[in-house]
Amino acid sequence: AQSVTQLGSHVSVSEGALVLLRCNYSSSVPPYLFWYVQYPNQGLQLLLKYTSAATLVKGINGFEAEFKKSETSFHLTKPSAHMSDAAEYFCAVSDFGDDKIIFGKGTRLHILP
Amino acid sequence: EPEVTQTPSHQVTQMGQEVILRCVPISNHLYFYWYRQILGQKVEFLVSFYNNEISEKSEIFDDQFSVERPDGSNFTLKIRSTKLEDSAMYFCASREIGLPGETQYFGPGTRLLVL
Numbered sequence: 001a002q003s004v005t006q007l008g009s010h011v012s013v014s015e016g017a018l019v020l021l022r023c024n025y026s027s028s029v030p031p032y033l034f035w036y037v038q039y040p041n042q043g044l045q046l047l048l049k050y051t052s053a054a055t056l057v058k059g060i061n062g063f064e065a066e067f068k069k070s071e072t073s074f075h076l077t078k079p080s081a082h083m084s085d086a087a088e089y090f091c092a093v094s095d096f097g098d099d100k101i102i103f104g105k106g107t108r109l110h111i112l113p
Numbered sequence: 114e115p116e117v118t119q120t121p122s123h124q125v126t127q128m129g130q131e132v133i134l135r136c137v138p139i140s141n142h143l144y145f146y147w148y149r150q151i152l153g154q155k156v157e158f159l160v161s162f163y164n165n166e167i168s169e170k171s172e173i174f175d176d177q178f179s180v181e182r183p184d185g186s187n188f189t190l191k192i193r194s195t196k197l198e199d200s201a202m203y204f205c206a207s208r209e210i211g212l213p214g215e216t217q218y219f220g221p222g223t224r225l226l227v228l
Contacts, residue, residue: 036219043117044156044204044219090156099144100169101217103156 002027004093006104014112019063019078021107023091026072033074034092034101035065044090050074061085086111115139117220119205125226126195134190134223136205145188146206146217147180149173156204162188195227 007022025033033050048059055067065076074091091104118137126132138145147159161168162180179191188207192199202224206217 041221043119043221044206046216046218049216092156097212099161100146100158100171101148102158103148105155 002031002093002095002098002102004091004102004104006089006091006107008107009105010108010110012110012112013081015083016080019076019081019085019109021076021089021091021109023065023074023076023104024072025074025091025093027093027095031096032094033065033067034094035059035063035074035076036090036092036103038088038090038106040087047076047089081109081111083111083113085109117205117207117218119203119220119223121223122221123224123226125228128197128227129194132192132195132225134192134203134205134225136188136190136207136220137186138188138205138207139209139218140186142207142209142218144168144208144210144217145180145182146208147190148204148206148219149201150204150222151198151201159190159203192225195225197227200225200227 003026005024035047036044037047047063048057050057050067058064063078088106088108090106092101094101120135145162148156150156158171160170160174177193181189202222204222205220208215208217
């Protein structure tokens with residue numbers, strides 16, 4: 001069965017520093033991959049998604065993620081963290097032709113002033 | 114921008130009671146979903162719904178659960194006889210017509226607490 005592993009339930013970075021949130025998936029066939037963000041008391045908002053068009057995917061708010069098949073990874077990065085980036089981030093996967101999304105446990109990102 | 118809405122935002126109920134969680138998907142969307150997240154655990158798929166019938170359901174979605182689209186705008190999740198372990202955040206999602214993998218848009222969730 002498809003699964004997603006997010007390393008680190010909590011990550012803290014200083015404002016202005018690089019953000020790196022790690023995600024690995026288990027699939028022998030490249031799936032659809034997603035990053036969702038959840039701000040306090042809000043729903044899950046799509047940051048970006050990979051659907052095999054390009055390995056480097058750019059999303060909203062300056063985030064991007066790179067699909068690396070050899071590493072089965074889809075890490076999320078942002079060059080310079082902002083206080084407003086503090087939220088919970090979920091990596092998710094969906095097999096081609098499958099309609100349900102499988103989520104990771106989430107990583108809470110803390111931004112230090 | 115259109116968004117998925119859910120009511121209520123919080124629901125407290127006694128074990129054994131029935132609850133109905135309500136969702137209003139984005140108006141031109143045709144595929145609807147329920148997910149849930151038990152505190153500290155992953156967001157889990159419960160059920161997908163298209164053309165007035167269930168497309169797929171997970172093992173969690175047993176006979177105590179049902180979904181309905183009672184009118185052209187609402188999509189509901191009913192839990193017939195709640196258990197303590199049903200306490201969770203329940204998310205509704207919807208997407209427009211297209212292939213699986215099209216973006217699912219999520220609502221803000223309903224936090225259900227079963228006492």
